[in-house]
Amino acid sequence: MDIKNFRPESLMMSYGYNPEWSEGAIKCPIFQTSTFVFKKAEEGKAFFEVAYGLREQEKNEELGLIYSRLNNPDLEILEDRLTLWDGAEACAVFESGMSAISTVFLENLKPGDVVLYSAPIYGGTNHFIQHILTKYGIESLSFEATQSEEEILQKISDHDYQDRLKMVYLETPANPTNDLIDIEMCANIAKHFNTEDKEVLTVVDNTYLGPIWQHPLKHGADLVVYSATKYIGGHSDVIAGAVLGNKAQIAKIKGMRTFLGNMAGPWTGWLLLRSLETLKIRMEEQARNAQKVADYLLNHPKVQRVGYLGHLKEGDAQYETFMKQCSSPGAMVSVEIEGGEAEAFKFLNSLKLIKLAVSLGSTESLAQHPATMTHADVSPEDKEKFGIKENLIRLSIGVENPEDLIWDIEQALK
Numbered sequence: 431m432d433i434k435n436f437r438p439e440s441l442m443m444s445y446g447y448n449p450e451w452s453e454g455a456i457k458c459p460i461f462q463t464s465t466f467v468f469k470k471a472e473e474g475k476a477f478f479e480v481a482y483g484l485r486e487q488e489k490n491e492e493l494g495l496i497y498s499r500l501n502n503p504d505l506e507i508l509e510d511r512l513t514l515w516d517g518a519e520a521c522a523v524f525e526s527g528m529s530a531i532s533t534v535f536l537e538n539l540k541p542g543d544v545v546l547y548s549a550p551i552y553g554g555t556n557h558f559i560q561h562i563l564t565k566y567g568i569e570s571l572s573f574e575a576t577q578s579e580e581e582i583l584q585k586i587s588d589h590d591y592q593d594r595l596k597m598v599y600l601e602t603p604a605n606p607t608n609d610l611i612d613i614e615m616c617a618n619i620a621k622h623f624n625t626e627d628k629e630v631l632t633v634v635d636n637t638y639l640g641p642i643w644q645h646p647l648k649h650g651a652d653l654v655v656y657s658a659t660k661y662i663g664g665h666s667d668v669i670a671g672a673v674l675g676n677k678a679q680i681a682k683i684k685g686m687r688t689f690l691g692n693m694a695g696p697w698t699g700w701l702l703l704r705s706l707e708t709l710k711i712r713m714e715e716q717a718r719n720a721q722k723v724a725d726y727l728l729n730h731p732k733v734q735r736v737g738y739l740g741h742l743k744e745g746d747a748q749y750e751t752f753m754k755q756c757s758s759p760g761a762m763v764s765v766e767i768e769g770g771e772a773e774a775f776k777f778l779n780s781l782k783l784i785k786l787a788v789s790l791g792s793t794e795s796l797a798q799h800p801a802t803m804t805h806a807d808v809s810p811e812d813k814e815k816f817g818i819k820e821n822l823i824r825l826s827i828g829v830e831n832p833e834d835l836i837w838d839i840e841q842a843l844k
């Protein structure tokens with residue numbers, strides 16, 4: 431049987447690794463090494479020619495192992511496995527989600543370029559666009575989930591950015607509001623501004639629903655980025671990131687990674703290989719639990735509003751986008767409770783099982799207060815605009831027993 435016919439979850443224990451390489455060890459060992467011995471000087475020369483693009487690669491010639499800033503077996507096997515979920519040609523892993531995101535920007539943008547991005551967006555990404563890219567003369571323009579393709583195109587021409595637009599960057603669902611953005615629409619906007627000597631890239635931060643429930647490359651995106659710290663890692667014990675796309679794009683990004691030196695190390699690679707084996711069952715259980723928690727919250731007298739994709743109904747503005755590009759509502763629930771900051775804090779301080787911490791996607795359930803924590807430096811006007819209210823709590827649901835989670839929330843609300 432062709433190995434390509436197996437589903438990704440069937441291949442997470444074996445794909446890309448041959449036990450014969452390591453004394454028959456069923457699991458890929460940790461290649462805790464900085465450098466690799468060449469068989470002969472000629473081999474070292476050939477590897478470097480490929481690494482530095484000094485000649486055309488022979489058919490089926492892969493980059494040989496040289497030095498762990500360029501490549502390492504734990505990283506390469508992890509990258510191969512990660513491509514399976516998104517149906518990508520290639521992948522590059524990084525030491526954090528932010529290093530994956532910043533490397534995508536630095537490789538693909540130059541002074542004078544403009545990046546169009548969705549708001550609200552992850553705080554670190556927002557900071558990088560607003561305060562770091564601007565130092566290099568790269569400008570930006572934001573749009574919101576509620577805006578149509580026509581409105582966004584108008585906005586670009588109002589700013590006279592048609593010729594300088596180089597990237598459309600979006601995050602969907604958005605954090606912490608769960609607002610959805612149509613990936614295909616963004617890819618169309620990017621294509622609208624393609625010219626013979628300028629390709630406008632569509633990049634999607636898929637941390638919230640990927641890699642199981644949303645596959646942006648299938649909706650026209652060029653690159654997908656992840657904070658692998660979240661669902662992919664899934665145990666709150668590692669910081670990592672990933673970028674996926676076609677071979678040519680990922681080769682360029684790996685080139686930049688080699689010189690920034692922000693690749694993940696072998697230990698991070700090994701931890702993520704281990705995490706990938708249970709990725710699907712973890713995420714499915716988390717989604718089932720989130721559905722139960724969200725349904726419970728909906729009818730609670732101390733709850734004003736529940737933000738959960740599973741409650742979208744036919745006729746809701748975002749329902750069609752949800753049906754088109756998401757295969758599950760995921761495991762993130764936002765909830766507005768009666769009162770303001772004081773009541774929200776009292777709730778958070780009363781939780782006994784759910785942990786009070788930022789981050790998401792892990793086996794344990796987490797709760798936090800976006801207005802004063804993850805989104806503390808969002809301006810008051812933007813908080814108002816995006817619905818980041820004083821009484822808003824963001825929950826990331828884990829794999830605990832759902833009745834215990836509901837018990838905990840019930841007693842904290844009381």
Ligand SMILES: *Cc1c(COP(=O)(O)O)cnc(C)c1O
Pocket residue numbers: 526527528529552554601605635637638656657658659660669670671
């Ligand atoms: C956490 C997160 C990031 C940043 O990832 P790190 O691994 O913390 O660097 C980027 N985007 C989203 C949506 C995130 O949740």
